[in-house]
Structures are given as structure tokens and as C-alpha cells.
Amino acid sequence: MSSYRYGRPALKSTVDVQLQTAFSDGNWSSVVRLATKRAATLKDPYYEAIKMCAQSQLDGTLEKCAMLVAIDDLVKAKKTPDIDTIELYEWACRDFFDYEVEYADTLGPLRARWAKANPGSPLALQCLQSCLENWDLVSAQQISTSLDKAYANTSDRRYMFWNIILTFLLSISPQCTDASRKVYSLLAVRQLERAADLTENSAKLEATDRGLLTEEEICLYYRVLHSHGTKEEFISRLKSPKLGAIGQLKDGRKVLFCEGLDALEKWGEWDLIYNLCREALTLGLEGTTAPFFVCDLQIWRKFASAASKTADSDSALAEVQATLKKYVDIKDQASAMYKKNISLALLETTFRLPATALNPNHDNAGLSPRVVQIGLFLDQYFERLSAFDDVKSYVAELGFDELKKLMEDVLPKILDEDADKARKIVLKALECKLRYLLTTCPQSLSPQPVVDGETKDKLFQCRICANATSLLCESCLKKLLVDASETYKQINGDKELLAAIPRLDKDPRLDLALVMGTSLLKLSKLQPRTSDATQSLWQDVEAGPFLQAVLLLDTQLRETPGDTELRLLLVQLYLLLGCVSYAYQLWTPLDVKRTIQDSLSPLFFDRISTLSPGLIQGPRPLMGPLRNFYEHSLRDKSPVRIWDAFSAGSYTSILDMTEFDGNLRRSCTMMMTLVEERRATRCYGGKIDCEIEEYILTENINDDTNLVGKTDYGPFPNLESVHGPSIHEYLRLGPGLSNERSHLGFLSEQYLDLLSYKPPKDYKPANASAVALRDREYTLETLTRLSSSMTTFLHAPTTPSLLTPAEHTYYTTLSLLSAALLIALSTPRSDPSPKTLSMVTKSIKTALTTLRTTALPHHHPRPGPKPSSSSPAWTSYTGTETHALACLHATATAIKHSAAFVLTFHDRELARDRSGRSGLHRDVLAEMKALGEVAGKSAAEVKGWIQKLKEGLAEGGWLDRVLDLVFGDQNDDQDGEDGVARAVEEVVAGERARRSGRGGWWRVGGRA
Amino acid sequence: MANFRRFRPDDLNKLSKCNLDPFTETYELGFYLQYYAKWPSLFQVAEDQHGNIIGYIMGKLESSPDVYRFSEHYLPWHAHITAVTVAPEARRLGIGKLLTEQLEVAADANDAWFVDLFVRVTNYKAITFYKNMGYSVFRVVKDYYGEHSTDPSLSSEDAYDMRKPMKRDVKKEHVRDDGEKHEVDPSDVW
């Protein structure tokens, strides 16, 4: 625990005033003097403790250690000091617990011993709290055992359950020895089993009985059983009358029911899921529980899907429908939310029924029951903001003929001819979204026989427009775009409609703009940027439609600045374009701060050091709040607020908070924060304050730690069907955060730390050669470890798909470099020239060349946006190129530093040992020198290129050229014929004219 | 579209739909976890089919500290709504109301006298929302909020302390009709 929590302890009241005063004034030298005197005269060891404690407050490592030695003696001698001495020691040690001193080896055992000797004292409880707040589970468990014994028959039930939950926590903690793990597991389960039996078998329990009484106690039992017991035990108890899921529901407790179903689902226990859902829903109908108590969508889903998996699925599904029918009958009593859940449940069950149970043509309009059901749902809900999301997955499941019916027969009939104009527009916007969805559904394509001579990229026929197409029907998208823009213009041209917008759930223009924007992105041939993506954005992507999309969405954001989805989409697009400062301007209003940073910051900050190191380097470091969040939340070893949960008897909270804390300590976002900050600092030649392994945050992270990515993509708009990637995958610079990438980042930083390590200047060891030998051994050990770890992560089968190509080269190079250094430093001078080294350096050079070729523009013809011939190369420079360029720079610098490391090492050895025997192999030196030179040249090249880029941007006017690119050669462009570009331009121009201003596109110029 | 269930800490990674809305404040981790630790059953969420949190309520049960027992501002055992929010896309479906009702059930089960909350006097939407559920203004806390939500030229904003009596308050002793006329300082409320 950090020092801020520890107030200075009060001395025993028997201590004289003079000493008390000196102590409370923090006058430590006086305290030492006085306490020494008192200890001599009174022969009370307490004064020795005061003395030591005061000494430790004076500067001087020796005094601090004296106190640790004293504590260690007490622990080893199995002595139990009095509580005041313990408090003194704990206070004096407070700063050590952040570093090497383990509470569990020092004060924990002393506290446990004291509590065991004085279990009835209120201070024993404080001992438990201290151990918990220092997350010393071994001592805490011991104390809880003493407390449980002392308070066995009180009505304060917490003592019993503290003991059980701590025994359980210990059994799943790394703090437990493997030998005792089993014992603790059994102990926890058996105690709870006994308690559960007592509850089941007694008519009524008193608070003093050792059975299970509260919802928290019961849920704790099931959690422990799930972890340490058998499936059979779990299931049999879940069916039991009192402690079973249904029994608990009758008492108004829903947690167990939900958690139980989750466990059963994992085990595939469909029969039981089916039965439990049916019983639970019946309780609501009978009035045993509130009518809609379990009417959650997930219960209906589980009910329907379990029914379809039972042996007699026909009758089970009939039962689901019958139950649902009863709910439909009482729907009017329900709140809007439950009404909607019931409507969705109707959809769900219709879609889960086997085809045989559905008469495909029983509607006279020739509509399938599935289409009818979607139609009924939309009848009620088409105006709601969430309507599209609600039906999306069902629509994507329809066959093509059904889709056609839905779009042609059902949707147009939702509203009458004379319906309200605004409602019609909302419906139109929904229709556009659905049409877009269809373009992402494979059912709308049919394979087309390839005729000789025909272009091979159009392997399909679109069943909607009958054109030959690739996986994505461009002509449908173009038509959709033009239609959407017509609607958009219609709204803008109609005062009545504009006036109606504030009354609607959502501005329909926003939906239309999103449809147009994503259609344009698809037309630009943008693909998810996975490992095989090329490093140049414009190599795959057509600049025209891509920039049109950005311009259009940007214009829309000005109209609806409060829309988070649109804003995030644009942030990503601008990052992809490399317009980082503008992306940051758009990001800031989202106000991602405090707790939500872990899940949302990667959306802006991942890979930011490769896009704009300057942005996060400046006087107010942008990543400061993120780092603070982790430092603040993970400052203590225990989960935040854990004692609150103990003292409130919230046992499931204790378990979940512990798990959450464990995940946060292994957060990929946290690792991203540290690595990005360091990279940016390095780019600017800044000083990195400490080695990455020295951060408290990385304390317990090693190769075996599974780093967890929790990035939240929920706030993105998503018009895509489940058959393809989500939109955010198209927009990212590369694959999202992952365990493998985070580890590689961590390891590469460790490698760079090793290279930049310099012994303190004033350190002049007496035996220089012994120290040099030890240093060399340490370096070799570290290199061996890093090389092996990096290789392992790089060679994991999924790793290449988790990195951008440039990152892959960077990490490969670093892993090769660590191997090269290992050979260089360990080859004896007398050996023949090491062949392996030249092989490794050759691979390094090849890697560097590959990266240079792709990242530096004059190495390959750059496709660029159309009029590239007339504009300078930098106009085609986007985020993807900047990223590759930064990786090239980092790679070249790492090579340069590695070579320098070897040469410096050699020089140092020569200076120390004039005999030259400890120096390095001649060939090694030559090899490394050559490597360093090659890398140095590349680094200089990158620098030169960046300089040019800067000058180019400073020239100004590049935005005009970008706009030219967007709408420029419309006339001779084929896009012009189908009117897409004109459609977009009209919307943008119209919107801008309406808002009369040049808008913010012009501000985009602030490229980093 | 929605499931109602108790909050779990992992939900903090799924708050974007609610918390990116400017009307919803994001707190430090310890703040959420304190509620989850002490009053887990009063921290309820609504989630959509993708696991996004589309609404939540965070509340507590308490009385004023004992030292204030004889103060005129002493609050007896009651439930307090610390935060309630619904994602824009899920508003007007009754989610906010259901979450609040759940908390009221818990308040009754714990024998609370009333449920109370603070709301900006300019948050008309929320005030209407509470009034429609039977809450009324009990007092006005002057300058309760450090900044003004709509007028940047003002450095503070008043709060309404709104209340709804629970079953225990049979005689409706803890509510009043003219609450708007009772002004107190922030230091008078805990």
C-alpha cells in the first residue's frame, strides 16, 4: 500500500510526553536519542522499535535496512510482537512494499500471529484489513480462520464467509504453493457444501446458523462449485428446491438464474436450459414473480435455441411459441422495453424454428413467416434509432427471395401514401441502410461461369441488378449512393422536413451520410488492413471515392456534431490519412477520460508514435492521463476498494473485482501506453526516464503472462452483415491490440534498454575486471532470453496476422539483432570467423532493404491518387506510409545502436585490458561496423525525406490539390457517368452553402 | 434488445454508448467499484445484444453520519441514486424507469424511508423523468455543481434534491410540496 494511506501511528499512551511530542513533530533525531535512553532504563523492547522506526526516517540506507533485519528476525524466530510495535514497523516500512520487500514475508506473518493470539480483539480485524490491502492472501486466510473460530456462533456471518472466500482466493492464486492448492480447494468446497446441505435440510435458518442465507452467500457457493466441484454437483444443486435457480427466482433473486444458465450453456446442457427457462417464464405468468422479471432478450434466445436442440425439438419449440403467445397476450401491461423484447423474441423464435415447421408460403401475399415477422417488427419500430441494429442479423439470415420480398413488398407498405413526410423519410433512410446491408450479404450473389476472355475479377452475378460483379456489387453501391443523395437533397430542400428533424429519434441525414460514406469507402476498394495489406494506402485504394467519403462525412459531422459514431469513424479515417492533429481535434470532444480509457484509448493512441510522435511528446504529454489512470488504479497490490467488498459481505463482488484487477494489470492498453510513450520520446532523441522493466506497472509481466485486449468497438456505426469484417477493421491502420504484439513491444523495449544502458558515472568498482566479467555475463544472459522470447512470439502461428508488415519487419530485425549481438559478444577472438554472424547480418540487411523499398517513395513507382504526375509525391503520403516510414526509422536506428553497442563494448574492453584478450573478434567488428553504416545511411535517408515532407506541407495549397483529386477530372472519369461524384459533390456543396462557410475541411491541413 | 442484470466490473469496458454522451459523467475506477463493493444489488445495468451497456443505475443505502443526528439536515436511512443514464439510442423505452423502479424495490426491501437524488436544475429532461415517477423537489442546493452545464459564463449551478417516499414513510413525513422554496448550501448535504 502506498504511503499516502498510512497516517503516522499513535504511540502507546504510556510513552512520556517529551517523546510523544518529538515523534508527532517528526523530529527524528530527538526521537532516536530519547528512545535509546528509555530503552536503556525501562528495558521495554517497544522503545527499541520506536528508535529503529525513527532511524529509518533519517536518510541512510543502513538504518532502513536495520529495521528490515529486525522484522526478519521476528518472523524467523516465530515471535509475536505487540500490536503497537507491528503498527510502528508497518508504518516505517510503507515505502518498501512498492519495491522488493514482500508484505507476505514481513508484516503479514506478524499480523497473522498476533491475530491468532488475540482473535477476539477488534484490532484483529484491522490485521485482516492490512493483509488484504497488501494482498497477502496467505496471512489474510490465516487471520480469517482465527476470526471464524473466535466468532463461530455470532450473527455476524461474515467471519465464516471471509474464511471461505479467502481459502478459495488462495487456492486460485499464485501465492499458494502447488502442494497446498488442492487442500485449500477442497476446504473451500466442503465448507460450502456443508452449509448448502444445512440450508436445504432446515425448515428455517437463523442468522447464527452456518448455512447459506443471503444471495451473496449462495452465489459464492455456486462460483466455488463451478471452479472446484464437478458438473454433476453443480447441476444437481441448480435443480434443488431451495438453493436451485427456480427456488431463488421465487425469492426475487435473479443473479443465480443468469449465472447458472451461462454455465449450462458452456456445457451444452440444453435440456436443462430449456426446462429452467420454461419454468422461470411460467413463474412470471403465474404471478409468482413480477410478470416480466426474466423477460430479457437473452433468456428468450436461450429458451428458443435450447428448444431447437432438445431431443423432441418440435414440441419444445411449440412450447416456446405457446409461452411467448401468453406473453404477447399480456404485453399491454409491459413497459416499452419489455414489449420490444417480446417482439424481438417473436422474431428470434421464428428464425429458430426448423424450416419444416414453417409453411414457406402460408401468407397469401407469398411472404415467408420470417419476412412477415420482420415486417411486423418494423411496422412498430422502424422509427426507432435501434431498428436497423435490431433486425440486421435476421435480415442477413434471409434467403435471396425473401430479401427481395422484404425490400420490394414489405418495406414500401409500412407507410401509406399519405403518411407524414418525415416518417416517410425515416423509412427511406432505413431502406438505404438495408440496401447497403444486402451488398454485404453473400446471398445476393450467384456464381457466374467464367467465359474465356472475360475479366476474371468478376466471378459473380449480382442477383439484385443482374450485373457481373466481384464480391462487392459496385453498380448496386453506386445506385444506392445516388438514391441516398437524392433523399438527402430532398430533406435539405424542404423546410417542413428540416423543421421536423428535431422531433425525430435521429436526423435521417446522418444515416444517409453514413450509407453514402461507407459505400464510397467500399467503392474505393478499401480493405481491412491485415498483415498482407500493402504499405501504401493508394496502392490498393482509389483516392477519389475515399476522399469523397471523408469529405462527405466531415461535412455531415458539422451538421450533427454530437454524433459519436460518425465522429469516431472520422477520427479513424483521418488517422489513416495521416492527418493526426486534425484527428486529435475530432477526438478531444469525446472526452475519453478516467475509467473508460482502458477500452477506448487504443482507438486513437494505438500506433500513434509512428504517425505523430510530436503529438504525444509536447509540453503537455497527451498520454499522461492514460498513464496516470494505470498508476493510480494499480498503485496498490490489492484490487481497488476490495476491503469495502469484504466489509459489506459482497462475495461475488470480491471475486469479480479480483478478476478485473488481474486483467487490468495485464492490459494491452497499458502496455501500449508505455511503449508508445517511449517510442515517441526516442524519436525526438529525448531521455527515457527508466527501463521498461522498472515500471511498477510491468512488475509481474513475463512471457507467460497473457496480456488482455479490451478495446471497445461498440461505438462504431456498423452497417455490415456478420458475413464480413466490421467497419472498424477497415479503418484501422493495422490489426488491433493483441497479446503477441504487446509482448513484442515489451521485449523490443527491453532490448533497446539494454543497448542504452550506461553504468553510473561515479561508479568506480575496486575490481574492474570482475565487474566487467559480470556485466558481460549479464548482457549475454539478457540477450539469450530476449532472443529466445522474441523468436517464440514471432513464430507463433497467428503472429503475422496480428502485425502490420512494417511492424513484422521491425520485430524480426530486433530478434535477429539480439541473436547477432549474442554471437558477436560470445565468439572468442581466436576462433575462426563466425559464419552464423554473417548469415544473421545478411538477413538483417535484407529486412532493412525490404522496408526501405516499401517505405521510401523513390524506390518504387507510387501509384498515388490519379493526378499524381502533376503533384509532388508527398500528396500521396498517408498514415499507412508514415507508419511504415516510422518503422523503417526505428529499425535503422536499432541496427545502428546495436552496431555501436558492439564497437563500444570492444573499445571499453581494450581500454580496461590492454592485453586485448577480452576484445572482440576482428571479423565480428568489421561485420558490425558495415551493418551500422548501412543502417546509418537509411536513417539519414528517412530524415531527409521527412524534411522534404515538411517543406512540401509548408508550401501550402496542397489542400486545393486534394480537392482537385476528389472532384477533379469528373468529366473524363468513368465515375462521372453514373453520377456518383456529382451526387456527393451536390450534397457536400449544398450542405456547405446552407451552412455558408468554408467549413473545417480546410483545417485538415494540420498534418503532423 | 435489452437484458437487465447486475453490474459486473467488466462492464466498465463496455460503457461507451452511455459515457461518450456528454450528459453522462465518467468517474474514477474506485468510484464505480466502491458502489459495486458496497451495494452490488443497487448497481444494475441494461445491455444490448452485443454486450454494450445501454443504461445503468448506481445507488446506495445510507443515513447521515451519526454526528449530524441532531442537525436539521440529518437524513435518516434512505436510498440514494448516484447516477442513472441511458444511451441516446435506447431512450424513451422505459429503461431508465425500470432501472429506477428496481432500485426502489431494493429500497423498500431494505426498509428505507425514501429515495433521493441530485439533479441540475436545468436538466429538464431528467426532472420530468423523475417527476413522472413520483419524485418531488425537497430542497434546492445552491451552487452544488462546480460548473454550469449550458452557460459557460456561470461558474456554478444549483441542484434540486428530489425525493420519493417509500413504503416505510406511511405519513409522507419526508417529502414536502414547497421544496423549491427551501434553499440550502452544499455544506449542508452529505
Ligand SMILES: CC(C)(COP(=O)(O)OP(=O)(O)OC[C@H]1O[C@@H](n2cnc3c(N)ncnc32)[C@H](O)[C@@H]1OP(=O)(O)O)[C@@H](O)C(=O)NCCC(=O)NCCS
Ligand atoms: C433521464 C434519462 C435517464 C431517462 O431515461 P429513459 O430510459 O429515456 O427514460 P424512460 O423511457 O424510462 O422514461 C420514463 C418517463 O420519463 C419521462 N421522460 C423521459 N425522458 C423524457 C424526455 N426527454 N422528455 C420528457 N419526458 C421524459 C417520460 O414521462 C417517460 O415516460 P413515457 O416515455 O412513457 O412518456 C435519460 O434521458 C438519460 O440518460 N439522460 C442523460 C443522463 C441524465 O441526465 N441522467 C440524470 C442525471 S440525475
